[in-house]
Amino acid sequence: MYYVFFVGTAGSGKTTMVKEFQDYLLDQEMDASIVNMDPAVESLPYVPDFDVRDYIDSRDVMQRFGLGPNSSLIVSIDLLLTKATEIKSDLGNIESNYVLVDTPGQIELFAYRDSGRTFSSLLVGDNKSVNVFLMDSFLAKESRSYVSLLLLSSSVRFRLGTPQVNVLSKTDLLSKEELERVTSWGEGENLLDSLGTIDDYSFELVRTLMESLEVPPLPVSSQTRQGFDELYALIQRILAGGEDFE
Ligand code: GTP
Numbered sequence: 334m335y336y337v338f339f340v341g342t343a344g345s346g347k348t349t350m351v352k353e354f355q356d357y358l359l360d361q362e363m364d365a366s367i368v369n370m371d372p373a374v375e376s377l378p379y380v381p382d383f384d385v386r387d388y389i390d391s392r393d394v395m396q397r398f399g400l401g402p403n404s405s406l407i408v409s410i411d412l413l414l415t416k417a418t419e420i421k422s423d424l425g426n427i428e429s430n431y432v433l434v435d436t437p438g439q440i441e442l443f444a445y446r447d448s449g450r451t452f453s454s455l456l457v458g459d460n461k462s463v464n465v466f467l468m469d470s471f472l473a474k475e476s477r478s479y480v481s482l483l484l485l486s487s488s489v490r491f492r493l494g495t496p497q498v499n500v501l502s503k504t505d506l507l508s509k510e511e512l513e514r515v516t517s518w519g520e521g522e523n524l525l526d527s528l529g530t531i532d533d534y535s536f537e538l539v540r541t542l543m544e545s546l547e548v549p550p551l552p553v554s555s556q557t558r559q560g561f562d563e564l565y566a567l568i569q570r571i572l573a574g575g576e577d578f579e
Pocket of ligand 1: 341342343344345346347348349350371436437438439502503504505506553554555556557
């Protein structure tokens with residue numbers, strides 16, 4: 334069994350991609366289940382096979398502890414960890430080869446807090462996992478935001494310590510010129526020029542960051558399924574060493 338976590342800033346397209354990627358796998362006769370890890374989400378475009386909302390009521394957490402939505406999410410994940418035995422047992426009912434995990438938009442859960450890593454480990458157990466980090470094209474088309482998103486991706490990767498694939502989400506919203514420009518940045522071209530004047534610290538930071546990229550961010554669109562074949566191949570290479578998941 335392989336776990337694929339979809340992680341990214343709020344609204345970067347995680348939920349939509351989880352749904353579309355499941356449909357894409359099912360179309361190719363591969364079985365894929367979905368885990369919803371967001372206790373506060375109100376409606377979902379898919380039917381989750383495992384849903385944290387069955388274990389925690391985030392509205393109740395907000396009221397009981399007098400919290401706002403962000404801190405309520407953090408407390409909810411902590412409370413979920415107290416139900417680890419029950420969760421572990423229920424997860425045993427999932428039998429598909431692929432488990433797609435839709436995560437909350439509060440990315441600090443994965444970038445800065447141990448509870449995100451602990452809960453992910455609870456889900457994954459002895460199985461292998463990979464993170465798909467969504468860089469929202471709407472933000473990434475601006476060079477400074479592009480760098481910031483890569484730094485955030487690095488934080489998540491460092492914090493979780495699992496293999497990670499960067500994707501540029503919603504590329505159907507970019508013009509041909511914008512897409513070409515952003516793609517060229519990932520290939521190590523033109524990014525420093527696009528940043529304009531930057532101080533020595535930032536120059537070195539960007540240079541090291543780009544050198545550390547194993548694979549350029551992959552352009553994908555959940556609307557057109559652009560990049561889905563490449564994303565599948567990349568995930569497969571990381572998780573199964575190129576073997577099919579069937
Ligand atoms: P949070 O859970 O709130 O963090 O959001 P999310 O990351 O799950 O994003 P979601 O899938 O809810 O998408 C946010 C918005 O972007 C929705 O209006 C989607 O319809 C839209 N969207 C997602 N993916 C795409 C895409 O590939 N192309 C286009 N054009 N819109 C998209």
